[in-house]
Amino acid sequence: MDIKSFLNSQHDAVGLLKSSYEKNRLSHAYLFHGAKGVGKKEIAFYFSTFFYCKEHGCLNCNDCKSILNNNHLNVYYIEKAENKTVITVEQIENLHEEFSKTSLVDGPRIYIIDGIDIANTQAQNKLLKFIEEPDNKEATYGIFLAENINQVLPTIKSRCQIINFKDIDLSIIQKELLNFNFTIEDSYIYSLLSSNINDIIKFYEDEDMKKVINLFLEFIRLKNDVEAAMFLINHQNFLNNNLYLTNFMKLITIAYRDILLYKSGSENVIIIPLKKDYEKIIQKKSSEEIQKNLDLMLKLSLRLQRNIVSKNILNQLILNIYK
Numbered sequence: 001m002d003i004k005s006f007l008n009s010q011h012d013a014v015g016l017l018k019s020s021y022e023k024n025r026l027s028h029a030y031l032f033h034g035a036k037g038v039g040k041k042e043i044a045f046y047f048s049t050f051f052y053c054k055e056h057g058c059l060n061c062n063d064c065k066s067i068l069n070n071n072h073l074n075v076y077y078i079e080k081a082e083n084k085t086v087i088t089v090e091q092i093e094n095l096h097e098e099f100s101k102t103s104l105v106d107g108p109r110i111y112i113i114d115g116i117d118i119a120n121t122q123a124q125n126k127l128l129k130f131i132e133e134p135d136n137k138e139a140t141y142g143i144f145l146a147e148n149i150n151q152v153l154p155t156i157k158s159r160c161q162i163i164n165f166k167d168i169d170l171s172i173i174q175k176e177l178l179n180f181n182f183t184i185e186d187s188y189i190y191s192l193l194s195s196n197i198n199d200i201i202k203f204y205e206d207e208d209m210k211k212v213i214n215l216f217l218e219f220i221r222l223k224n225d226v227e228a229a230m231f232l233i234n235h236q237n238f239l240n241n242n243l244y245l246t247n248f249m250k251l252i253t254i255a256y257r258d259i260l261l262y263k264s265g266s267e268n269v270i271i272i273p274l275k276k277d278y279e280k281i282i283q284k285k286s287s288e289e290i291q292k293n294l295d296l297m298l299k300l301s302l303r304l305q306r307n308i309v310s311k312n313i314l315n316q317l318i319l320n321i322y323k
Contacts (some may be wrong), residue, residue: 003039006038006046010039010043017030017047021047027160028141028142029141029156030160030162031149031157032144032146032163035195036147036194036196037168037197038167038168045070045112047143073104076099079113087116092119092127095130115146115147117147117152121153124152167195170270173187174187174188176197188271188272188273189271190204209247212248222322225322227322228322229322242304245314253297254271255278258270262275263285263287263290300317
């Protein structure tokens with residue numbers, strides 16, 4: 001998804017940032033909060049263009065292109081290192097060192113930290129000092145990106161203007177996927193795995209993730225307990241993988257929410273191409289049974305998040321849904 005799509009999908013967040021800039025009511029620190037892939041990083045770089053572009057974000061001038069390509073000398077971007085699971089104190093120390101030097105370009109200094117919620121406590125405390133006392137004389141602005149705002153130190157949150165990013169409409173993602181030659185059915189299903197187009201394409205090209213999708217479709221189309229038992233025998237080892245089972249459970253839970261809605265007469269289902277499959281399940285199950293199945297899926301998904309053995313979860317799922 002290109003930046004113009006994010007400007008449209010995050011209209012409220014962008015409008016708030018534009019207004020604060022135009023009215024000269026800028027905060028020295030911003031916290032962008034929202035799910036992965038909703039455009040936080042793209043909008044952070046776009047916001048940075050306001051300070052250098054004569055048209056405040058035209059996207060086409062040399063300053064805009066330099067910033068959007070992460071090549072501008074006064075815009076400093078930090079994300080976790082490839083071999084690390086967190087943003088480290090060393091990275092924040094490097095930020096201190098970089099900003100202590102005189103810039104070769106006139107204008108404000110901007111730093112973007114992608115994943116402040118995965119910065120360790122030592123790094124966040126080091127950053128807190130930098131927010132309060134930047135190591136330079138130029139105007140300095142920090143932009144922090146977070147998926148889980150509860151993992152950001154309260155002292156950092158209190159010093160930031162918090163900008164909430166809404167989830168991207170599934171229809172926008174689905175339409176984008178069709179441009180990458182996804183089938184209609186695949187566009188609906190894969191759009192449920194992530195809001196990030198690049199991540200979805202990686203899933204689509206991954207043979208194991210394709211198998212997860214195929215197993216989800218096979219599960220929805222099981223006719224009886226005999227087929228269910230064979231499904232368990234044939235695929236239990238593969239679905240012992242936590243990532244695969246998590247995505248599998250996510251999809252079947254969404255499907256059963258759809259089935260319950262469809263049973264009640266609603267056409268407002270999420271995976272529209274599966275309506276014919278839903279109808280076959282509706283013929284066999286009462287609303288009470290579907291609700292019971294859905295409750296079980298939600299319970300098992302919660303247990304999966306708590307690292308309960310995957311094998312036990314799949315067993316319970318099959319045994320209870322296809323008694």
